Amino acid sequence: METRIFTGFMKHPSDFSELDAAISRGEIDPFRIVAILGKTEGNGGRNDFSRDLAVEKSRQVLATHLQQDPAVIEDRVLLSFSGGTEGVTTPHYRVFETRGTFPSAPLYESRLAIGRGRTRQFLPEEVGTMTMVEETAQTIRRILEQARIDPHDVHFVHVKGAIPYEWPPKSPRNSMAYSRGASALGVALALGEVNQHDLNDDMILQDYALYSRCASTSSKPGLSYSDIMVLGNSPWWNGNLVITHTVMQDILDAQSVISLFESFGISSSQLYKEAIAQRIHGVFAKAEADPRQSVRGYRHTMLSDDDIDDTRYARCVVSSILAAITGTPAVYVSTRAEHHGPLGGGPVAVILSIS
Template sequence: MRTTSVDVFRIATAGPGDVSGLMDLIVSGAIDPASILAVLGKTEGNGGVNDFTREYAVAALCTALAPKLGLSPEAVEQRIAFVMSGGTEGVLSPHVTVFTRHRDERPAGVSGKRLSIGMAQTRDFLPEELGRSAQIVETARAVQAAMADADIGDSADVHFVQIKCPLLTSERVAAANARGNTTATTNAYSSMAYSRGASALGVAVALGEIGADVGDEDVLRRYDLFSKVASTSSGIELMHNVVIVLGNSVSSASEFEIGHAVMEDAIDATAVTAALESVGLGANPQAGRTLVNIFAKAEASPDGTVRGLRHTMLEDTDISSTRHARAAVGGLIAGLAGTGAVYVSGGAEHQGPAGGGPVAAIARLSD
């Protein structure tokens, strides 16, 4: 049976421009650069509009991979999905997670569903479309296309959907105004939330988690509408959505498996443990399984409380609430996973219940 095999490599980085770990794996033959499909990374920037560590990391990776692929750096960026999440507050450790995919034979004795990955992207958006219905609809279409690319037919087998989405700048707002249109917000930082939220609602629509009758008025207002597997991250470097679907498929010959749970709030250790247990890890791990990485969203509860107790994350004018949330959730997950090299992204609008967020774990199986 001809199948697809997916491999996952977590690589520590000494800085946003550090590509030495990836290059070492390519030189050793562990990674075929032609098989790289996506790279998810954590960089030590502030995670805000002016966090250029994300763009710097992508540029460094594209420049390093270009001669290996016989392409220009610009062509590499078009071929591979790069999603860099800024902000490694607290014990979070900068790193990249590289996903490769190639055709392979399913080994004898391997049964069940294994890790699969699919990619798609939307068309470019106009600034006035960000955070609104157009972004929801187009994202839903791209999620379904990425599921098909991963050969996943059942939404229950989708465990994490990572999206890189655009944000607004003053120039983009001015361009919309020049056409006689208004944007969802004129504030660049707020636009990150609108874009993340609309993208997450697109995931929820695509997977049937909510109905398709969701629109402009629901974004950042109806927090009862959310996806349990969406993880969206805004950046200045693009005007379309890049969609990466991670799930399990019977047509995969991968040595990896993914599972997830949903955190109800920023201190939901039970959900993190459930995500680990979903792939045979946790308090009593199955033999022959090792943790590769954990992917999670972090959010400061919009009502200003966690389990009835007031927090000040939303009222701190010195440090953004998303940075507080990443540090808190990152510390919780790191303590349970035994490593700070985990992917925790801030800003979970419509990504899990208000104040919470999805958490997914990938394990390697030796059987």
């Protein structure tokens, strides 16, 4: 089995002409697409319709090639778009596709592996509770078994978290923040990053000492289930792609990202060069304006600026750091990082070709 990645660039939020052309050329098999993750140029807020526009258009492109009703496309493909391309970030998307079958025996070296699955449908009162944490963890364990990925070899888990429609609103936890936080803790529980006995309803969005180093969770109002994609390395997969991750300890922690590349034998003097940028097939990060309003002992004003939202600041800073290190502005930085890495920091995952 092999994971392949196609990168498309967008002239506007509904521009999937490169995906359409790649499928028409036979470069991508639409029946083997597992997920599409992208960055759109909206504001990333609750009124950011660029994300829904991207989902709708990508769904239509796939429906045309698959000759299926657009309404059922997301049953087979995870479509997830993060708004906000502040600074140098370029609007883009990554198409994850599988080819082939599992070998009869594990291979000598591990390569990029992918799995996808859904939780059951949640009730509004279950969001942001241990029920959501445990169901998320259980679904991830099932994905890992099906994709033949060891939990210790997981480097990135994307969760499009549930927020079931509820009117009139009754459950205060049926919110984007609680959905993200509980989903991240579900990732941490599935991967052994936290212990079950340390988790309970009261610590969610309260005890930020417990977090995942691999999670990247978002939330979708009106979605009744959580849609999950797992990326790791596995000897049951081949190809020339691998994935690794690190955790930025704060919003300025470039050294952790540089050290990640050094673990692949890429020195800091080799970074920024085109040859390295061409080997990068995905950079995914979570960012957050430190709620303590301080970075390395210096006061920051990201949370008190009424003109620019703190999420836009955080995306701009982290994406600029990652673009400067990697030499490519095609970076995926998502904000709001409840239980994603330490306060003010966040996970970073990088997919590289090894040749």
